[in-house]
Amino acid sequence: MDLIELYLIACVGTVVWVINAEVATMAYAGMEDPYSPLVLGLVATLGQCTSYLIFLYGGKTIGKLKSIQKLVRRTEERFAEKMKAGFLSLTVTAAVLGVPPVIALVLLAKPFGMSAWPVIGIAFAGRIIRFTACAVFGEALFDTFSLASLFQ
Numbered sequence: 315m316d317l318i319e320l321y322l323i324a325c326v327g328t329v330v331w332v333i334n335a336e337v338a339t340m341a342y343a344g345m346e347d348p349y350s351p352l353v354l355g356l357v358a359t360l361g362q363c364t365s366y367l368i369f370l371y372g373g374k375t376i377g378k379l380k381s382i383q384k385l386v387r388r389t390e391e392r393f394a395e396k397m398k399a400g401f402l403s404l405t406v407t408a409a410v411l412g413v414p415p416v417i418a419l420v421l422l423a424k425p426f427g428m429s430a431w432p433v434i435g436i437a438f439a440g441r442i443i444r445f446t447a448c449a450v451f452g453e454a455l456f457d458t459f460s461l462a463s464l465f466q
Contacts, residue, residue, distance in 0.1 A: 316342060317349065317357045324361025324445075328369075328417055335362060339445050340452025348453060355446030363438050366420045370430050401426055405433055409440020416441070 320342050324335035339358045343351060401419070408416045416437050423433045 316345070317353070320354065320357050321361040321364075324358040325365050328362050328365035335445070336448045339448040340455065343449040343452035344456025348449075351446050351449035351453060354449040355442050355444075358445040358448075359438055359441040362416070362441055363434060366416065366434060366437055367430075369417060369420050370423060370434065401428055402432060402436060405436045406440055409437045410443055412444070 320335075320338055323333055323338040327333040327335040327338070335358050339354050342348065342354050348354070349357075401423075404414070405416070405419050408414050408419050420433060420437070423430065
């Protein structure tokens with residue numbers, strides 16, 4: 315049940331930023347009998363990538379918005395040939411560091427003419443690194459506080 319909860323938190327947290335998948339992953343790593351950090355990282359990644367796929371395939375509607383079309387047109391005119399290489403490298407940074415938000419790149423993928431699978435693949439690989447690191451940190455953090463309470 316814990317893994318399903320983490321999956322749903324990560325899925326919803328993509329849209330509702332108050333629900334934070336990173337913090338949830340750390341908290342689940344600090345539980346009494348935690349799952350391995352890699353399992354927690356994988357579950358949180360699957361939750362977020364599920365949301366990304368929904369947004370990516372819902373991108374046809376989003377791509378029809380005039381503000382998005384204007385942004386795409388201006389960016390295409392400015393960056394022309396470097397668009398694909400720049401977009402994918404920016405996706406790597408977003409997936410691992412969270413800046414810019416991955417969801418923004420997912421929403422802009424179709425209007426920029428990017429194939430869905432490289433964007434999702436890069437997001438998946440980067441997010442699994444990010445969430446596994448969060449789980450390792452959460453596990454260490456909760457272990458430290460548990461040990462500290464023994465000496466008080």
